[in-house]
Amino acid sequence: MDSETRSYRTGGRDVVLDLTDDCASWVAGRGDGLLNLFVPHATAGLAILETGSGSDDDLLSTLADLLPADERWRHRHGTPGHGRSHVMPALVPPYATVPVLDGRLALGTWQSICLVDLNVDNPDREVRFSFLPG
Template sequence: MKIYHHVARFSTSTRFQLIDITGIVEEAVEKSGVANGIVVIHAPHATAAIVLNENEEGLINDIVDKLKDLTEPDSGRWRHNRIDDNAHAHIGSAIIGAERVIPVVNGRVARGTWQNVFFIEMDGPRSSREVIITVMGE
């Protein structure tokens, strides 16, 4: 079995932001030489998440709006905000999840037509964020 790791580093520019990392994931799968297996996409941050969805501006804005509705970023009720004013981002990451596993079939990421891979920033802007991509298979 082959195992390939790639770490993608980037910055974010707003408090809530979706960054399309599909190309980075597909490039890692191609470089891995894995024909059939899985790719694991992991955000090693407690205030970010990974999702698959359509890259359409209206939908991206809808997702951000819904995340704000769900996590109430300006709520004074979150106890964690007494320490670090980002409880909403921790809650969002806990609900959504910081990783996704996608099959690799015939050397390609097996995603649907309208499925792109997004890093979701909920505690930005941040000068340094990363995503760990691990490809495993044969």
């Protein structure tokens, strides 16, 4: 198994960050197998969805409806509503696995691999890329 940790800066707002190009370049030339991604953070997740057509904004809007940034959360350090970021990985998991065929991601036409981050208190994120040969 081959693996690498990559760093990303998500900034000070809710974000869906497209990692597809990074993933595609990382698996290029590796043959058949699985790309496993993992975010070692309690407040971020990974999603496979269409981006650029509004779906990424729709995801953030849906998460804001489900997990409002207000004072209802028992987990209360950080900015108001920070506790929602600790609940989000139960809805948007911190892992994803994608088939790789002949060194290329076997995603559908409109699918992208995205880092989802609602934690405005921590803009620095790591994503662990692992390739499991088939």
